[in-house]
Amino acid sequence: MTSQSPSTPRTAVDIRDVEKIYGPRDAGVRALAGVSLSILDNEFFTLLGPSGCGKTTLLRIIAGFETVSSGSVFLFGDEIEDLPPNRRPVNTVFQQYALFPHMTVEENVAFGLLRLKHPKAEVAERVRETLDLVRLGEFAQRRPAQLSGGQQQRVALARALAPRPKVLLLDEPLSALDLKLRQAMRVELKSLQEETGITFIFVTHDQEEALTMSDRIAVMSRGEVQQIGAARDIYDRPRNRFVADFIGETNLFDVTVEQVNGDTVVCRLPGGRPVEAAASGVAAAGKQGHVSIRPEQLALVKPGGDAALEGVIDRTIYLGTDNQHLIHLDDGVEVRVRSQSVEQDAEPFAPGDRVGIRINRGAARLLVD
Amino acid sequence: MAGGAATGGHSVSGAYAAVRNWLLAPSWITIAIFMLGPVLLMAVYSFLTKEFRGGVIWDFSLASYDQFFFDRGLFGDEPPTLRWTYMAIYLRSIIQAGVATLLCLVIGFPTAYFIATRPVHTRTIWLFLVTIPYWVNLLIRTVSMKFLIRDTGPINEWLIAFGVLDTPIKMINTDFAVQLGLFYSYLPFMVLPIYAAVERYDFSLTEASADLYADRWTTLRLVLLPAVKPGIIAGCILVFVPSLGAFLAPDLLGGAKNFMIGSLIEEQFKGAAGNWPFGAACAMVLLTMVLIAVFFYARQQARSAEAGQ
Numbered sequence: 248m249t250s251q252s253p254s255t256p257r258t259a260v261d262i263r264d265v266e267k268i269y270g271p272r273d274a275g276v277r278a279l280a281g282v283s284l285s286i287l288d289n290e291f292f293t294l295l296g297p298s299g300c301g302k303t304t305l306l307r308i309i310a311g312f313e314t315v316s317s318g319s320v321f322l323f324g325d326e327i328e329d330l331p332p333n334r335r336p337v338n339t340v341f342q343q344y345a346l347f348p349h350m351t352v353e354e355n356v357a358f359g360l361l362r363l364k365h366p367k368a369e370v371a372e373r374v375r376e377t378l379d380l381v382r383l384g385e386f387a388q389r390r391p392a393q394l395s396g397g398q399q400q401r402v403a404l405a406r407a408l409a410p411r412p413k414v415l416l417l418d419e420p421l422s423a424l425d426l427k428l429r430q431a432m433r434v435e436l437k438s439l440q441e442e443t444g445i446t447f448i449f450v451t452h453d454q455e456e457a458l459t460m461s462d463r464i465a466v467m468s469r470g471e472v473q474q475i476g477a478a479r480d481i482y483d484r485p486r487n488r489f490v491a492d493f494i495g496e497t498n499l500f501d502v503t504v505e506q507v508n509g510d511t512v513v514c515r516l517p518g519g520r521p522v523e524a525a526a527s528g529v530a531a532a533g534k535q536g537h538v539s540i541r542p543e544q545l546a547l548v549k550p551g552g553d554a555a556l557e558g559v560i561d562r563t564i565y566l567g568t569d570n571q572h573l574i575h576l577d578d579g580v581e582v583r584v585r586s587q588s589v590e591q592d593a594e595p596f597a598p599g600d601r602v603g604i605r606i607n608r609g610a611a612r613l614l615v616d
Numbered sequence: 617m618a619g620g621a622a623t624g625g626h627s628v629s630g631a632y633a634a635v636r637n638w639l640l641a642p643s644w645i646t647i648a649i650f651m652l653g654p655v656l657l658m659a660v661y662s663f664l665t666k667e668f669r670g671g672v673i674w675d676f677s678l679a680s681y682d683q684f685f686f687d688r689g690l691f692g693d694e695p696p697t698l699r700w701t702y703m704a705i706y707l708r709s710i711i712q713a714g715v716a717t718l719l720c721l722v723i724g725f726p727t728a729y730f731i732a733t734r735p736v737h738t739r740t741i742w743l744f745l746v747t748i749p750y751w752v753n754l755l756i757r758t759v760s761m762k763f764l765i766r767d768t769g770p771i772n773e774w775l776i777a778f779g780v781l782d783t784p785i786k787m788i789n790t791d792f793a794v795q796l797g798l799f800y801s802y803l804p805f806m807v808l809p810i811y812a813a814v815e816r817y818d819f820s821l822t823e824a825s826a827d828l829y830a831d832r833w834t835t836l837r838l839v840l841l842p843a844v845k846p847g848i849i850a851g852c853i854l855v856f857v858p859s860l861g862a863f864l865a866p867d868l869l870g871g872a873k874n875f876m877i878g879s880l881i882e883e884q885f886k887g888a889a890g891n892w893p894f895g896a897a898c899a900m901v902l903l904t905m906v907l908i909a910v911f912f913y914a915r916q917q918a919r920s921a922e923a924g925q
Contacts, residue, residue, distance in 0.1 A: 312823055332826040345824040349842045358838075359828035410828065 257288040257323065259414055259446040260309060265318035267304050267470075272316070278304040280470035281318070286414075286448060287463075288323075291440050293449045295457040296467035297493070302450045305467075306416050309448065311335050323413060333362075337414040338407035342422060344399050346391040352378070352402050353387040359410035377409040380439070397428045404436075408443060415440075417449045421456065433459050454494050458482065466490050484525075488614045491539040498545070498582050499537045504530050504613065512613050514538055517580050520555045524611035536615045542585040544610030547572060547595070547602045554603025556582065560596055570594070574602065655903070662896035670890045680897035702880070702898070706905075709877040712791065712866070713859035716798035717806075720855045721848065723799070724806035728847075731807070732814035743811065747804050754801060758868045761797055762788060765869075789871030797865030798855075805854035813847025860902070877902060 267279040279301045286292045294302035307313040309320060311332035320328045327335055338359065347355050353374055360370045378384045381401040391399055400420060407415055417436075421429045437460045440447045451457055457464050458478040466473045466481060466489075474486040485491035488499065502514035505521070512526045516538070524538050550557050558576040565588060572584045584604060596602050662680055664672040682688075685703075686696035731742040749757060763769055765787040772784035787793055821843060825835040841848070863878030870876070877898065884895025 310823075310827060312826075332823070333829045333831055337827075339824070339827045341820050341824060343818075343820060345818065345820040347821060347824070347839060347843075349845075358825070358830070362829035362834065406824075406828070 256290075258285045258321075259288045259290065259323060260286040260448065261321035261324075262286075262305070262309075263319045263321070265305070265308065265320065266316045267301070267308065267313065268316045277470050279308075282467075282470070282472055283318075284465055284472055284475060286446060288446055289444050291437065291447045291449065291460055291462045293451060293457040293461035293464045294467060295451055295454060295464050295494075296473075297452055299469075300467040301470040302452075302467050303418060306339075306418055306448060306450045309414070310337060310339050310416050336412055337416055338410055338412040339416040339418065340403050340407045340420045342418045342420065344391075344403040344420075344423075346399060346402055346406070348391055350390070351387065352383060352389050352391070352394070352405075355391070355402055356405045356409050358406065363410055373409055377405045380408070380442075381405045396424055397432070400424060400432065404439070408439075408445070411443075412445065414446045414448060417447060419451055420449075421451075422453075429456075436460060458494070466493060468493070484612070485539065485614065488537050488539070491537075491612070491614055496542050496583060496585075497539045498542065499539055499614075500580065502536055502538050502613070504532050504534045504536060507532055514611075514613060516555060517576050517578050518556055522555060522606060522611050524613040525609065526613045526615075530613055530615060534615060536613050539612045539614055540606055540610050542571065542583040543569075544607040545582070545584040546605045546607070547574075547584055547586060548605045550601050550603040552603065553605060555606045556604040558582065558602065558604070560598045560600050560602055562598055563594070563596075572596070574604065658896040658899055661893055662900045664893045666891045666893050669888050670885075670892060672892050677893070680891075680893040681901075683894055684897055684901060705875055705880055706877060706902070708875070709860055712794050712874075712876060713798065713856050713862075715791075715795045716802065716859045717852050717856045719795060719799040720803050720806035721852065724803055724851065725810055725848070728807045728810035729814050732811050732817070739815075743808075746807055749800075750804055754864060757800065758797055758864050761793075761800060762868050765793060765796065788869065789874070791870070791874060793869035794866050794874050794876070797869040798859045798862055801862065801865060802855040802859060805858075806851040809850040809854065810844060810847045813844035817843050857906070 262282055262284050265279055265282045266277070268275040268277050270276055282301070282305060294305060296302045304313060308315055308328075309322075311327070311330060311334075315328050319326055322335065322337070347358065350358070356374045356377055357370050360373055365373070374387075375384065378387055381404055383398060383401050383405060386394060386398060386402075391402065394402065400423075403420065421432050421436075424432060433456060436447070436449075449457075449460065461478055463475060463477055464481055465475045468489050474481055474490045476484075481490060482494055485494060485497075491497045492499065500516055502516065504512050504514055506513040507526070507530055510526060511523050512530045513521050513523055514536075516522050522538060530536070547560075548554050556574075556576055558574040561573040561575050561581070564571045564573070568588060569585050570588045572586065574582045574584060576582060582604060661672055663676055663678065665675040665677045665679065667673050682696075683699075685699060687699035687701075688694050688696050727746065731739055731746070734742055765771060767784040767786065767788065769788075771787070772781070775781040776784065787796075817840065821839050822835055825839045826832075830838065860876075861878045861881075862876065863882045866874055866876040866879050881895050881898050883889070884891045884898065
């Protein structure tokens with residue numbers, strides 16, 4: 248691994264064809280159906296998906312709490328799937344923190360270092376450093392039960408960071424916190440990752456969390472990786488219907504491909520107007536698929552003219568910075584349109600009005616599966 | 617509760633408190649009369665004079681305690697020296713009960729852990745299996761144990777039949793027999809509280825410990841045992857206390873020379889040879905010892921809780 252040039256970052260964790268089946272091989276529950284992915288050194292990598300998609304199972308396999316049914320797991324080039332958890336240089340931040348209740352904050356954070364037989368003086372030094380890093384220095388002598396949820400969260404973080412693991416695994420660590428704290432912790436986690444240079448593997452079902460913190464995201468569903476990429480990639484260029492639907496909000500229209508022009512295709516929308524859409528995957532004329540258009544890429548206009556779709560406003564929902572309009576097209580399809588909220592009196596369209604919908608150029612995307 | 621108890625608070629909450637106290641009254645009265653009463657009665661009896669055919673004469677006397685602690689010779693006219701007879705019985709009882717408690721812990725902890733880690737719907741079945749022998753009368757069980765371990769019992773006969781032994785191992789009428797009997801009598805009292813503690817234990821703590829490089833032994837010592845300590849302490853008390861006062865197992869399995877507190881006290885209340893005040897005094901000495909132990913334990917707990925602040 249040493250011969251690699253700095254421009255190609257090292258692979259921290261390499262997952263190859265990992266399958267996990269609970270129960271008998273032919274009749275059990277497939278939690279992971281052949282997952283392969285590479286996580287780079289010093290990366291903030293997120294496993295994102297709905298509950299039951301296999302993201303936590305994959306994390307627990309990396310930690311060593313679960314075994315693979317088949318496939319292999321490499322950590323910096325070494326095969327580790329036969330090592331017990333206590334022999335793997337990775338540490339975990341647990342969802343419910345799992346702090347040792349009978350130990351002080353300091354003893355919790357020192358636990359890993361003491362097991363690694365670091366000298367006492369060094370342990371004390373490192374514990375102080377780590378507690379300062381998460382701004383809990385003054386709470387060293389407290390017990391977990393005497394701390395707030397947010398503070399316990401930071402103790403869990405400090406405890407996992409103190410042994411300076413090669414990879415830090417985080418299992419939905421923010422899910423027990425309230426919204427404000429969660430937002431603050433996102434920023435804190437991201438900067439902690441940058442400061443320490445440790446590879447973070449973060450599991451969440453919260454797409455907003457994933458989008459704000461991650462260098463790259465793997466979207467998972469039903470035990471399979473649906474798409475891997477940077478936040479922008481995944482949001483702007485979802486590879487399939489699941490990803491488009493799961494990440495953010497989108498409008499999906501059933502379409503048939505009419506014409507292929509290189510990277511773009513022409514499809515016919517409900518109502519008969521054609522739309523040009525970027526194609527993901529191989530598209531051929533006559534193929535069935537979905538066109539995905541994000542609500543914020545649509546705008547309400549007067550009906551007729553260059554409007555791509557026409558319908559009646561059913562409802563307008565005020566969301567603070569945005570308004571969301573629900574529009575019933577003539578053939579019954581429901582479309583969501585987002586517009587920046589303006590003063591109530593200035594809103595040009597009201598529920599019951601007939602409106603046209605304009606599609607921003609390049610916003611439509613054809614998804615074949 | 618006497619008439620207008622000045623609550624000073626809200627009339628509704630005052631009325632509520634009154635109702636609550638009345639509802640608690642049956643429990644308070646029962647505890648006062650039937651739990652505290654006999655203890656107080658024994659405390660009083662221990663300071664009375666014995667009557668020859670059993671019973672007491674209402675004359676204040678320290679004779680029972682004097683008999684317990686001091687030896688004044690056959691006719692009671694020599695200068696007092698410390699008497700070790702009874703203290704030796706107490707010491708032996710403490711050792712026997714202690715060994716029985718330890719046995720219960722060593723066998724009961726893995727049992728409780730095993731049950732608590734079974735799938736939820738099978739735990740009740742396992743717990744029921746553990747308690748099944750205890751639906752049989754203690755006397756019957758102790759007698760069966762005697763048959764099992766005596767020189768011509770199945771254990772010795774089989775070991776001889778299979779050529780493991782030439783002569784039977786002496787088990788009956790030994791300290792071991794008493795410890796075994798006590799262990800068998802009180803094992804569920806160890807299993808149940810530990811089970812309750814392990815069942816509440818958060819197994820992600822074990823994962824966290826392994827994640828932080830601890831091997832299984834270290835995890836047991838530093839994480840699991842401290843977390844279930846209250847259950848272990850409860851189990852030990854529940855086994856140790858009745859073992860200390862037990863008389864069935866020592867009588868039936870220990871033979872004449874393995875006398876324990878329970879038998880000593882039992883004898884004082886049996887027939888014409890009894891001495892009620894002395895029996896009461898023996899019980900009071902035991903109670904005092906336990907209270908002193910509890911006092912020191914509570915003080916130490918309070919100190920370690922303070923240190924945790």
